[in-house]
Structures are given as structure tokens and as C-alpha cells.
Amino acid sequence: MERHIDAESRGRPEDAGLAGVPEAALTSLLDPAELRAWRAFLTRHARVARRLEGDLIARSNLPLAEYDVLFQLALAEGRRLRMNELADRVLLSRAGMTRLVDRLAADGLVSRAKCASDARGYFAVLTAGGLARLEAARPGHIAAVRRFFLDSYTAPELETLAEFLERSQPLD
Amino acid sequence: MERHIDAESRGRPEDAGLAGVPEAALTSLLDPAELRAWRAFLTRHARVARRLEGDLIARSNLPLAEYDVLFQLALAEGRRLRMNELADRVLLSRAGMTRLVDRLAADGLVSRAKCASDARGYFAVLTAGGLARLEAARPGHIAAVRRFFLDSYTAPELETLAEFLERSQPLD
DNA sequence: CTATAGTAATTGCCTGAGCAATTATCTGCA
DNA sequence: TGCAGATAATTGCTCAGGCAATTACTATAG
Numbered sequence: 001m002e003r004h005i006d007a008e009s010r011g012r013p014e015d016a017g018l019a020g021v022p023e024a025a026l027t028s029l030l031d032p033a034e035l036r037a038w039r040a041f042l043t044r045h046a047r048v049a050r051r052l053e054g055d056l057i058a059r060s061n062l063p064l065a066e067y068d069v070l071f072q073l074a075l076a077e078g079r080r081l082r083m084n085e086l087a088d089r090v091l092l093s094r095a096g097m098t099r100l101v102d103r104l105a106a107d108g109l110v111s112r113a114k115c116a117s118d119a120r121g122y123f124a125v126l127t128a129g130g131l132a133r134l135e136a137a138r139p140g141h142i143a144a145v146r147r148f149f150l151d152s153y154t155a156p157e158l159e160t161l162a163e164f165l166e167r168s169q170p171l172d
Numbered sequence: 173m174e175r176h177i178d179a180e181s182r183g184r185p186e187d188a189g190l191a192g193v194p195e196a197a198l199t200s201l202l203d204p205a206e207l208r209a210w211r212a213f214l215t216r217h218a219r220v221a222r223r224l225e226g227d228l229i230a231r232s233n234l235p236l237a238e239y240d241v242l243f244q245l246a247l248a249e250g251r252r253l254r255m256n257e258l259a260d261r262v263l264l265s266r267a268g269m270t271r272l273v274d275r276l277a278a279d280g281l282v283s284r285a286k287c288a289s290d291a292r293g294y295f296a297v298l299t300a301g302g303l304a305r306l307e308a309a310r311p312g313h314i315a316a317v318r319r320f321f322l323d324s325y326t327a328p329e330l331e332t333l334a335e336f337l338e339r340s341q342p343l344d
Numbered sequence: 345c346t347a348t349a350g351t352a353a354t355t356g357c358c359t360g361a362g363c364a365a366t367t368a369t370c371t372g373c374a
Numbered sequence: 375t376g377c378a379g380a381t382a383a384t385t386g387c388t389c390a391g392g393c394a395a396t397t398a399c400t401a402t403a404g
Contacts, residue, residue, distance in 0.1 A: 041333075044338070138198075
């Protein structure tokens with residue numbers, strides 16, 4: 001693609017504006033403590049999620065979202081969940097879940113079953129192969145969760161952190 | 173797409189296996205407190221990020237990633253940053269940043285400037301229009317950050333939370 | 345000074361996910 | 375009963391973003 005370049009920049013950016021206030025600063029709408037907490041939340045999540053995803057794919061060739069679906073199904077009554085419910089638990093759109101289950105079904109890790117009480121509905125059902133795959137991936141993944149996240153905290157700190165993060169948000 | 177359906181499922185899932193232990197439960201590798209904290213972290217982030225993104229697009233027609241780039245540039249010395257540095261701050265791959273800056277440049281919100289001290293390098297530079305766009309979006313966005321996240325905490329809690337989330341992770 | 349290794353940024357290619365529209369089914373109300 | 379509106383799931387479309395390869399330039403070792 002053709003790119004238009006406006007101007008040259010001399011020297012390193014640190015050289016500019018050292019004499020005083022550089023440009024009119026942004027009026028601060030968040031105090032530093034608020035900004036710090038918010039950025040820390042975003043940053044920590046992005047870092048942990050990336051490393052975990054990389055680790056899980058390298059070790060078990062499973063993306064985090066697929067792992068999560070297998071995990072939710074393994075916990076569920078009858079090892080099955082409606083597409084809807086699954087999308088809610090994994091925090092994915094319904095369309096996204098349809099395709100995710102498509103992929104898992106293509107790999108034989110889940111199958112679909114019609115819902116007898118509602119002809120519109122389907123269950124995603126964990127297969128034996130899916131359970132085996134999950135069990136194989138789980139120890140390594142959990143070790144990674146510890147290494148990248150849980151190990152940073154003592155037991156009482158974890159309680160506090162969980163309580164903080166579980167606080168409900170407005171629904172509007 | 174053609175889908176293969178294995179079996180029918182009678183009744184609602186709650187009807188199955190109420191008589192006792194349903195299936196062999198997953199051996200627990202995380203204790204409940206650990207699992208709870210970890211899931212809370214994932215869930216809270218997913219929820220907050222989605223609502224924030226929706227809000228920001230609805231209000232200002234800016235995706236969060238674009239907002240974030242404008243914000244980082246506005247804070248930077250000379251309102252410019254190397255592509256590299258920008259990618260690190262926004263936690264995006266370099267390739268992703270190239271394209272993100274492409275889009276912002278197409279909208280006139282940033283421009284590119286060659287780096288005089290390293291001919292391989294470019295700066296992304298915030299334009300006046302970009303700054304205006306950021307300033308227009310900022311109050312609403314910050315209000316949303318408060319509503320969906322910050323308002324859940326008192327000032328001392330925010331300090332604690334920030335400290336928790338800033339803890340460093342292993343680098344290997 | 346040259347060759348070799350390293351780094352900045354970009355591009356090709358591909359995948360995963362969201363929105364809006366669609367289809368099939370269900371529910372409630374006249 | 376039968377119709378209007380909600381709901382379950384899927385599909386078409388589109389787009390953002392990652393990895394690996396590429397290009398251009400810089401730094402270093404001999």
C-alpha cells in the first residue's frame with residue numbers, strides 16, 4: 001500500500017520539549033490511582049491471556065476458547081449444554097459458539113444432540129475423545145495458570161482478589 | 173454446512189443424573205478458591221471489555237484499540253511514538269499496529285513521520301484532528317470506565333487492586 | 345571494510361469472532 | 375384456533391489481528 005509521509009523527525013523523541021511543558025497536557029479526568037488500577041487490569045489480562053494461549057497451543061494444540069468449552073461441558077450435568085448456555089458461560093456470542101462447536105465437532109471432541117423438549121434447540125455433548133483431550137491438556141494448563149497468575153498471590157490475597165473481581169456491575 | 177447429529181436428548185439437562193453422582197467428576201487440580209479467583213478475573217475482564225467497547229463505538233465510533241493508540245500518543249513526548257514502542261504500550265503485535273495505524277492514518281487521526289536517526293524507523297504522530305477526536309471521546313469513555321469498573325471500589329481498595337495486578341510475572 | 349547477525353516495519357495469508365439477517369420453532373393472546 | 379411477537383441456532387458478510395516471510399537498514403566481529 002502507498003503511504004503518505006508528512007515530515008521528518010529529527011533525533012530521538014526524548015530530545016523534544018525538555019525545556020518545559022511539552023504540549024498542553026490532557027486535562028486529567030481520572031486521578032492517578034484510578035488510572036493506575038485501570039491500566040493494570042487491562043495490562044495484566046492482556047499479558048496473562050497471551051502467554052496462556054501460547055502455552056496451551058504449544059502444549060496441547062488447543063486454543064483457550066476451545067479448552068474452555070470442553071471444560072464447561074465436562075462440569076455440566078450430563079456433559080452437555082445448550083448452545084445458548086454454553087455461549088453465556090464462555091462469554092462468546094452465539095454465532096461464535098456455533099462455529100466453535102463446529103470446529104470441535106469436526107475434531108470429534110464434541111457432538112450435537114437435538115433437544116427433545118424444544119425442537120429449536122441443540123446440546124453440545126462432550127465425547128470420550130473430548131474428555132480425554134481435556135484431561136491431557138489440563139495439568140499443563142493449570143500449571144501455566146499458576147505460573148502466570150495464581151502464584152503471585154497468597155491464599156488470603158486470592159480471596160480478596162476474587163471478591164473484588166466478582167463485584168457486580170450495573171446492568172443497564 | 174451439513175451437520176451430523178448423534179442422538180436425541182430427552183428432557184431438560186437438570187433431569188439427568190439427579191439420583192447421585194452424575195459422571196466421574198474431574199479430579200480437582202485447583203482448589204475452589206484458586207478456581208474462583210481465576211474465573212472471576214477472566215469473566216470480569218471479558219464483561220468489562222465488551223461493554224466498554226460497545227459504549228465507545230456507539231458514542232464515538234472508535235474501537236478501544238484505536239482509542240488506546242490515540243491516548244498513548246497524546247501522552248507521549250512530541251505526541252509521537254515509534255511503531256515498536258506503540259505496539260508494546262498498547263499490547264498489540266507489530267503487524268497489528270502497522271494496520272491499526274494504517275486505519276487511523278486513513279481517517280486523518282495520525283500521520284507517519286520518518287525517523288531521522290534510524291532510516292528503518294517511523295513515528296506515528298497524533299494529528300490535530302486525532303487529538304480533537306480523542307478529547308471528544310474521552311469524557312464519555314472515562315465515565316464508562318467508572319461505571320463498569322472503578323465505581324465498584326473504594327479508594328483504598330483501588331490501591332490494593334492496582335498493587336495486586338501490577339505484580340510481575342516470570343519472564344521465561 | 346566486509347560479512348554476518350540483528351532489528352524496524354511491512355506484507356501475505358489465515359483464522360476467529362461479531363453483527364445483522366434468516367429459518368425454524370415456541371408462546372401468549374385474541 | 376390462529377396470528378403476532380419472542381427465542382434458538384445458524385449463516386453471510388466483514389474485519390481485526392496473529393504468525394511467518396520479506397525488505398530495508400543497522401551494528402558488530404574479524
